[in-house]
Amino acid sequence: MGGDRGAEEVVAGALEAASDRVQPIIYGPRGLETHGLELVEAADTIAMHEKPVEAVRAKPDSSLVAACRSVGEGGAQAVVSAGNTGAMLAACLFNIRRLADVDRPAIAVVIPARAGPSVLLDSGANADARPEHLFQFAQMGVIFAEEMLEIANPEVRLLSIGEEPEKGNQLTLEAHALLAESDLRFGGNVESRHLLRHAADVVVCDGFTGNICLKLLEGTITTLMEGLREEISSSTRGKIGGLMIRPAARHLRARLDPDTYGGAYLLGLRGLAVTAHGNSTSRAITNAILLAARGVEHRLVERVAERFRETVLASARPEIPSPQAR
């Protein structure tokens, strides 16, 4: 029931994603036409404007909460929603739960760049974060880059306001120190101006900063393309030129289109969850479902869990050299 375009758009996307490999189950109202897909009836819905924690507590029979619960109970292998992201995060925390060693799940978004994709996290799950959370985001981001982007030995950089280690706010200064002394391949700080130029394989920041960046990227791309269209249509010469560059502009737009990836992972949970844009088209929903399926096939959740278990075991056994000493 999530998504600004209504349940039909979600069903259309799920139908397109369905195959021998992927079996979508729709959580929605009684009587919804699912064209043969399994329907689990959900009596309630959570709207975009509702307060996440309150809504999730008050509506255990909403489509969002029921779908998350089915992952928590092992009924489905992943959940995808284009609904209220905050509510989805809350529903996941209550029903799928955090991995034992992860303090804060993070939203991981893939940023497309010509030189290759980066994963930016946290993109909005934690508006306030502590340095050790950023360190955990980096660890989860590395697994994500290895498994999902197929990058060997991914480089991690910390989003800040200058490349020098001493540039940043209190949070990034302390996170920089943690990352620098870890066994991660840490490339130091990176500035936001490089985000669309493959700033690093993994770019780490708090969820406030990450969300500000994502929305600014989207807004700037849209405003700029609109501005160009406007300037072009103000003269006959421009209009003809505009027709001629249309394929090139479309190609660029497609390359930067958030629908290409379709969704963002919630990392750090005991099950797999993908959140899609509220405004998702059926194509974005299809891609979000396929993204979730790839995460299941790559055993992303298990790989993150192993990484954290390793870290905990290593630091509990003093005979193993600490990361700093390596």
Added chain:
Amino acid sequence: MGGDRGAEEVVAGALEAASDRVQPIIYGPRGLETHGLELVEAADTIAMHEKPVEAVRAKPDSSLVAACRSVGEGGAQAVVSAGNTGAMLAACLFNIRRLADVDRPAIAVVIPARAGPSVLLDSGANADARPEHLFQFAQMGVIFAEEMLEIANPEVRLLSIGEEPEKGNQLTLEAHALLAESDLRFGGNVESRHLLRHAADVVVCDGFTGNICLKLLEGTITTLMEGLREEISSSTRGKIGGLMIRPAARHLRARLDPDTYGGAYLLGLRGLAVTAHGNSTSRAITNAILLAARGVEHRLVERVAERFRETVLASARPEIPSPQAR
């Protein structure tokens, strides 16, 4: 001596700005060709990579510190530099000093939008800020918008990750409450996606967030225009179309060009200071100097001082209704 393009570029920009109204004084090394502009010899320089506070303390005879000192001592009415922004801020704090009632000076940058300009502050002076600092930034931003952008009764909005008052981090939640109960014309939160669409007359945030936004805006515009050029030149049809839309693309680029404003104000000081991009062209330097001159003509510093004196007086006199009650 600041600026990545060398002293000649700065002198060329100053020459272009010189008129009966504006008399540039150059602070630079002995023997610098200034084509008739007054030269004050400075024995030392501060490089881009130097640590601000240490460099300013160690180099009282650098061109940057000497130029700031002349404003502090009343020898010049404003200082403009394309050098190390952190060092300029430190030199201003030591030599021009804060207004008594301003806790933290802020960098104010004008963001161009088709619907009209916005002022974004803080754009990088304070990587960490408290809610009461954001409130002061808002007050200074209002004066700036009134005097420099000639907007009557400017609207203030708080940059956050959702429009609802409860969306944000601890800092913005508390700043929202302060702004909501003030006598400013506060329009609530605004998302970064609207920054290039005239998000508000005055957009307030901490310096870390503001700096991240500015650099992301710049980087995205550059990367996108490059990407479009690349896509266009990959086909003959595209190349011809590209030639035809060139005037339109140039016009858009000029509208969004940071050189149009040339510089950013440091607000909250007892004198006027404008910091220009390190990479400033002579045209950007000219515009930065004219921007500083306009600030002097509009008595910007005095107007900010008056605003803060008023605020202090109002809150000291209990018989005047408090802002909440109005």
